Amino acid sequence: MEDVSFRYENNGNAQNLTDIKLNVKKGEVILLCGESGCGKTTITRFLNGLIPNFFDGKRQGDVYLGDDLISEMPIYEISKHIGSVFQNPKTQFFNVDTTSELVFGCENLSMSVDEIKKRLDCVVNDFKIANLVDKNIFKLSGGEKQKIACASVSAVGPDILVLDEPSSNLDSKSSWDFEHIIKKWKEQGKTVIIAEHKLFFLSDVVDSIIFVKDGKIAEKWSIDEFRNINHRDFGLRQLNLDNLELKRKEYYSNNQEFLELKNFKFNYGKNQVLDIDDVKIPKNEIIAIIGKNGAGKSTFANCLCGLKKSCKGELIFDGKALKRKDRLKKSYMVMQDVNHQLFTESVLDEVLLSMDEEDVELSEDILRNLNLIHLKDAHPMALSGGEKQRVAIASAIASKKEILIFDEPTSGLDLKNMMKVSENLRYLQSLGITSFIMTHDFELICETCSHILHFDDGKIIDNYKIDENKLKDFFLR
Amino acid sequence: MGLELNFNLDPRTKIIILVILSFMVFNDMSLYVSGILVLIPFICLLFSNHKKSALMYIVVYVLAKYIQIYILPTATGLEAIILITFSYTTSRMLPILMMGYYTITTTKVSEFISSMERSNIPRDIIIPVSVVFRYIPSVYEEIKSITDAMRMRGFGMNIKSLKNPLKVIEFYMIPILISAVKTADELSAASLTRGLSNPEPRTHLLEVKLTKVDYSLLAITFIGFGIYAYNFLRGVLIA
Numbered sequence: 001m002e003d004v005s006f007r008y009e010n011n012g013n014a015q016n017l018t019d020i021k022l023n024v025k026k027g028e029v030i031l032l033c034g035e036s037g038c039g040k041t042t043i044t045r046f047l048n049g050l051i052p053n054f055f056d057g058k059r060q061g062d063v064y065l066g067d068d069l070i071s072e073m074p075i076y077e078i079s080k081h082i083g084s085v086f087q088n089p090k091t092q093f094f095n096v097d098t099t100s101e102l103v104f105g106c107e108n109l110s111m112s113v114d115e116i117k118k119r120l121d122c123v124v125n126d127f128k129i130a131n132l133v134d135k136n137i138f139k140l141s142g143g144e145k146q147k148i149a150c151a152s153v154s155a156v157g158p159d160i161l162v163l164d165e166p167s168s169n170l171d172s173k174s175s176w177d178f179e180h181i182i183k184k185w186k187e188q189g190k191t192v193i194i195a196e197h198k199l200f201f202l203s204d205v206v207d208s209i210i211f212v213k214d215g216k217i218a219e220k221w222s223i224d225e226f227r228n229i230n231h232r233d234f235g236l237r238q239l240n241l242d243n244l245e246l247k248r249k250e251y252y253s254n255n256q257e258f259l260e261l262k263n264f265k266f267n268y269g270k271n272q273v274l275d276i277d278d279v280k281i282p283k284n285e286i287i288a289i290i291g292k293n294g295a296g297k298s299t300f301a302n303c304l305c306g307l308k309k310s311c312k313g314e315l316i317f318d319g320k321a322l323k324r325k326d327r328l329k330k331s332y333m334v335m336q337d338v339n340h341q342l343f344t345e346s347v348l349d350e351v352l353l354s355m356d357e358e359d360v361e362l363s364e365d366i367l368r369n370l371n372l373i374h375l376k377d378a379h380p381m382a383l384s385g386g387e388k389q390r391v392a393i394a395s396a397i398a399s400k401k402e403i404l405i406f407d408e409p410t411s412g413l414d415l416k417n418m419m420k421v422s423e424n425l426r427y428l429q430s431l432g433i434t435s436f437i438m439t440h441d442f443e444l445i446c447e448t449c450s451h452i453l454h455f456d457d458g459k460i461i462d463n464y465k466i467d468e469n470k471l472k473d474f475f476l477r
Numbered sequence: 478m479g480l481e482l483n484f485n486l487d488p489r490t491k492i493i494i495l496v497i498l499s500f501m502v503f504n505d506m507s508l509y510v511s512g513i514l515v516l517i518p519f520i521c522l523l524f525s526n527h528k529k530s531a532l533m534y535i536v537v538y539v540l541a542k543y544i545q546i547y548i549l550p551t552a553t554g555l556e557a558i559i560l561i562t563f564s565y566t567t568s569r570m571l572p573i574l575m576m577g578y579y580t581i582t583t584t585k586v587s588e589f590i591s592s593m594e595r596s597n598i599p600r601d602i603i604i605p606v607s608v609v610f611r612y613i614p615s616v617y618e619e620i621k622s623i624t625d626a627m628r629m630r631g632f633g634m635n636i637k638s639l640k641n642p643l644k645v646i647e648f649y650m651i652p653i654l655i656s657a658v659k660t661a662d663e664l665s666a667a668s669l670t671r672g673l674s675n676p677e678p679r680t681h682l683l684e685v686k687l688t689k690v691d692y693s694l695l696a697i698t699f700i701g702f703g704i705y706a707y708n709f710l711r712g713v714l715i716a
Contacts, residue, residue, distance in 0.1 A: 076669075076672040091663035092664070094664065094673070100587035107679045110677045112680060138614055335626065340619065340652050340656075342652070343652070
């Protein structure tokens with residue numbers, strides 16, 4: 001085996017990367033961290049050859065793999081040495097079935113059929129994914145998809161793995177599984193470079209940490225040094241979730257008002273995926289919905305919003321029993337992919353569309369309170385992810401919704417943006433809105449929530465006022 | 478019906494049959510010829526875990542044909558217009574739609590690439606087409622979630638959306654287009670890092686071969702098409 005090391009210099013314009021010098025030794029596990037847009041992803045793109053092969057731009061300096069210049073290698077040549085896993089599990093699969101995806105890289109590199117079969121058996125064993133072979137990728141959970149992505153990259157047998165925010169869509173258990181995958185690679189002597197916001201599952205496997213700020217390498221730490229710094233000072237997520245403290249131990253309003261859910265049941269074919277008889281939830285609180293992937297959280301959210309016709313449940317709200325269609329008027333879901341719910345040509349139109357009687361002044365008030373007024377004429381699709389989310393919230397306020405449901409509002413967000421989401425949620429609370437948050441983000445729950453609904457297997461197995469020990473049991477195993 | 482009877486056709490067969498069936502849109506043909514061609518998608522669906530769609534398809538088709546032959550001659554007025562629209566669109570379009578549905582749901586992207594490469598079709602054509610293949614299931618998921626989003630904003634099957642049908646179409650198109658561009662971009666980046674651009678010929682774990690079933694279905698299709706073409710040409714020549 002050759003001695004693999006990188007040397008990477010770039011003197012591009014200030015917005016992108018400046019003067020990055022980075023040496024990675026063979027077998028090291030390196031974490032790249034920093035705020036959103038700091039240049040982490042750009043660094044990974046240099047490493048896997050997408051710059052300059054796919055993304056254009058001005059470029060100075062060179063990246064070496066051993067003695068070879070990466071920018072001079074054709075990208076299929078790079079792919080033999082460097083494997084990449086990306087953030088979005090939806091768009092990194094070329095195939096629709098898992099087996100073809102696992103061998104896709106090998107087929108592209110013209111390996112012999114016998115060799116491919118051998119490697120397929122090998123990764124299926126290594127990653128313990130025999131149960132996932134020959135499945136439709138669209139039917140897998142986020143964690144399973146990421147496992148397939150890792151296994152299929154591994155099948156090619158690269159020495160170096162470059163991971164760009166691989167865990168942003170994973171629940172806490174799948175994140176821990178991901179730790180095992182990285183450990184496995186480390187045992188095999190592979191070099192792993194990982195860009196991430198979520199840090200907690202990496203503390204036992206990473207060797208050194210590189211903190212990127214404004215396109216520059218601002219700090220380098222060993223893992224021991226990194227454990228002792230205050231992560232908040234650097235705008236980073238918590239490394240050890242055990243250090244987190246609950247911020248909202250008491251209910252916001254102690255007026256003892258409740259929502260009551262009655263008879264929420266839903267079946268897919270013969271499988272009952274939601275089964276709730278009778279549950280009381282405090283009104284005007286921020287309620288976290290937790291549970292593993294596939295525990296029935298999103299089905300519950302859809303039924304609560306009135307989107308599932310065959311769910312006959314009732315919501316008792318202010319003494320009235322709301323049927324499906326009434327709930328559709330009272331509630332609103334902010335989806336994980338906000339792009340799906342912004343339709344108009346300007347932010348202001350988006351808010352006006354939600355009103356029965358168009359009222360420009362009121363709309364501008366709403367936008368002002370959500371810090372969007374300067375963007376009122378911008379096209380919603382041109383905004384950043386956080387701004388889009390706020391536009392969706394604004395349209396919900398405008399249509400006088402009283403129940404809001406958020407689907408993973410903080411997946412893939414850094415500390416700063418997560419805090420902003422938390423602020424928005426509290427603002428909604430001050431307007432008297434009850435919010436439900438489906439989330440895997442323990443840090444967000446600590447900052448924001450005061451009540452927990454814990455789902456498992458389609459049932460609410462626990463319904464409690466926030467409690468540190470119970471939560472840590474769930475999130476830290 | 479046992480599972481062992483199921484078969485999967487070579488993607489080439491599927492595409493050839495699909496193209497030939499498409500000729501049916503252009504011309505009405507005698508019942509026995511169209512009967513043969515209509516049965517092909519039915520057989521394909523029946524032997525490929527789509528038994529329910531196969532049966533629904535054949536029932537709807539027979540209904541449409543029945544209306545066309547026995548009811549239309551005596552129907553008048555508005556009733557006739559509705560029946561004509563229904564029976565003609567169904568009997569001509571449905572077989573093609575079903576064959577298309579079958580082709581897309583039963584073809585793996587890698588099978589498609591491998592069979593196209595065997596026919597020596599250039600990569601520059603194969604790769605974009607296979608990306609489209611790959612993208613179709615995700616469009617379906619996106620339409621579902623956009624529909625949900627619209628219903629929460631009060632656009633659904635109601636007066637508000639009937640008043641602005643164009644708006645509703647626009648509301649669907651914008652998110653779909655945006656995500657199509659994004660998906661295509663990320664997908665190409667991901668496939669490049671996996672060596673898709675390697676100029677050497679790919680190898681294939683799943684060998685696709687033309688089997689007896691392929692040949693027999695192709696033979697039936699060509700015979701049907703031959704009779705159709707013969708009748709059509711004779712018609713042209715006599716006229």
